[in-house]
Amino acid sequence: MKRFLFVTLLAFSAVFSVSASIEVYEFDSPQQEEMFQKLGKELRCPKCQNNNIADSNAGLAQDLRMKVYEMLKQGKSEDEIVDYMVARYGNFVTYNPPLTASTLILWVGPALFVVVGFTILVMRSRKPKVKAEKQTLNSEEQARLDALLEEQSDQNNKEIKG
Template sequence: MRIMINVAIVAAVSLASSLNDVNASPVDTYEFKDEVTKIRFQALSKELRCPKCQNQNLADSNSPIAADLRRELYELLQQGKADSEIVDFMVNRYGEFVLYRPKVSELTYVLWFGPAILVLLGLVIVVLIVRRKPAKKEELALTSEQQDKLKQLLKDK
């Protein structure tokens, strides 16, 4: 019984510490020359994905690479680079993976249009199944001899 209590306590403590890590957000203290640059920094850091953390943006990631990219983003903004130039720089360096919304190209057609095609295909199949008329059952005509035999069999049971 004591072992089970100890295991439960260890599990609860480790779960609580892992939840704290998930909710922790990185703290970067950058000073911006104006409010517009600060807003651009926040928007770009939420739009760009961390290369290490597969489902977190730069703003939410605690990984060292995300901190480096936030610092790089800050420096590019301080240099007066446009948002498109910054995004192009990140894509050239890390690939299309850093974009949450990759550009429509030959490589991403399946990503952009695949789900819609699958839904349409599913709808077409459902419509075809619903429209298909059930096969008409042909009524069997029994001769009088067969009807008499059937009645006899049913009486025997």
């Protein structure tokens, strides 16, 4: 029974290890391989969103890596490959989107946020401090205050003694 269980587990482990494949690409020159590695890190996986196509295991990322490889083998330049990917998947596919009307907030937003925050900070620090005017009590108000304070003092003394 133990041998049967061992053989079964061994067979299942062999099946599962075969399913994980490693992509191997052959290049004509070291420059092509270098450009492939560079593009793999510069292009974002549209499905994963936070991974580049070199690090992603998604099926779409595998397809994009294969397309980059095919285009490199056809002699396409880096700009042509990036332009193809942008035309197909939009500016989102690059980590460094171009400055256009739709991406303007991405480029100007952080600087605008810092400038507005600094301006608010400066305006608040320069605001004159409002000082409370010292009010004086007339004789009637002063006498009433003294009576209230004396009454409170008497109550406190009674509580302490009793």
